[in-house]
Amino acid sequence: MIRNIQSILACVLIGGAAVATLSACGDATERARDAHLVVVTTATSNEPQAAYPAALDRLVTIAAQTGEGSMQILVSRGARVDSVGAPVDLVIRRESGDIENDPAEIATRLPALLNTISSRLSNVASNAPTLDLLAGLNESVRRDAGTIVAMSSGLQTEGLMDFAAIGWDFSNAEEIQKLREGGFLPDLSGRRVFFAGLGRVAGQQPALPEPMIRKLESFWMDLCAAGNADKCEVVDSGEATMPAASTVPAKIVTVPSFALPEFSRDTHQISLDSSALFGPDSAELLPGVIGELNTLARRLTSLGSAVDLTGHTRRVGPAEGARELSTSRAQAVADALVSGGLHRSKIRTVRGVGYDEIITPPNAGPDEMAQANRAVIIEIVR
Structure with a gap:
């Protein structure tokens, strides 16, 4: 699970200085944005256990460099969104409680922090009968965080954007406009949003053909842009090999399969x-x-x-x-x-x-x- 920490740290270190800063990666506003993360997951029984995306390593590592980093994990349980435990402190501290600023020491201790986060994510289960990533995004923007990581198949089965009801041949722009008019479009202004796991399903949910995965990705990217996010990106979700932690059966989205209609010589x-x-x-x-x-x-x-x-x-x-x-x-x-x-x-x-x-x-x-x-x-x- 742990990636090459030294390569991640490279963008936040200045030459051979003993003190790590983020000046190489942005100004003070960007540093404040980088410090606080929200990870929102849907974690239904129709999704594999949340795989730890490589992008999260980098985001956590950069947050740790700010000396004030934190992460809140949220799980969408249908239309309700809950916090998963207390916020995770992403600040690396010395035994005295002071903030650690030695790059070598930070690199040594980051793997333990990343493993803690990975363990907490792997145990998240929504145990909800529907999947509502929209509710998760709307709750995420209420938290004081500049970066949102959405870990979800994206196969919404709740509310106006219920894929089980609207099917697949819809206009992204038209559906997003309906969400805007209904007050459900999240205001992502000033935030970066990363999507991991879009289209990855498990359990009773039939697998999605590649064109439908692309449709999911395009919808969430368009919604993110319509919400005025500073950045919208689909990231590699990592290898998902474990079954879902959630055990409650969840709503299925039909994946059309072609069957030749019956007909005879009398068929017109x-x-x-x-x-x-x-x-x-x-x-x-x-x-x-x-x-x-x-x-x-x-x-x-x-x-x-x-x-x-x-x-x-x-x-x-x-x-x-x-x-x-x-x-x-x-x-x-x-x-x-x-x-x-x-x-x-x-x-x-x-x-x-x-x-x-x-x-x-x-x-x-x-x-x-x-x-x-x-x-x-x-x-x-x-």
Whole structure:
């Protein structure tokens, strides 16, 4: 767990001076910001045990150099956020109680401090049925700290940003605006925010494909920027090999998996779920769907009929952008069918309508309507 302390100290030492300062790493305001850290973790049963990010070593080391450093660990338990014990004193002291300023002595004693922090983090368990990183960030800004380290999968399942409810094909800007209007966007002004563990899941939560991990990262980076943070960064979360300390079952976010719809010679229309075919905001087919599309190409070939493909999206984002995305997705499906053996002459038209032509299933509620329009429709021409 412990990294190369001497290399970390290099940025905060001045030549061969006996006294370490932070003047090489910033002015007095930056030193005050560097001194106090908040680590907020969600620690549900659907996340691996919190792995100690390498970036935290560096942050703790720099805080120790200020002679006034402290760290508060918070855990989000659904919408409630609790402190995990008393704040950790990051000041290295001599036996007399005076602040240690000998760089060599600090380097010798830092590993014990880092191990103490790592041990405390590894035992954190939210035992909550939902994950609420937003609540954790909002509570973090109420603490007197200039640096926030968020250790979480980021798979929010509470409040307005519940991924289980809104799905994956949403506009970051639109959802962040809803949070702002609802008073839930954290004010991160003057703070640095580091995210570790985004997209890393465990327990009953299905693993996320890479495009969904990228979507998570982009959302939290955009939210951090919208909160006016001085710095927003996704950092390596380290190796997470231990199961979660939390034992309470937590809410699952569905990860769409593509299954070929049943159809026969009498079928006139096939609806392909685009949320299972593509990553969020993407027209690149997920690797796991190619085999199913190859099967579909063979079955369409056996019918001997021509087909028309139309891409749809649910009502999200600018209309022109929705048309472009739906067109690209329909074309990607068409190209995959040709690669799978369907003769290109059998594809009459490929178009995308975004949300201009809403699909309205009978008696459908908002969620069913949204799902029905996350689709590439194949019309079989008789």
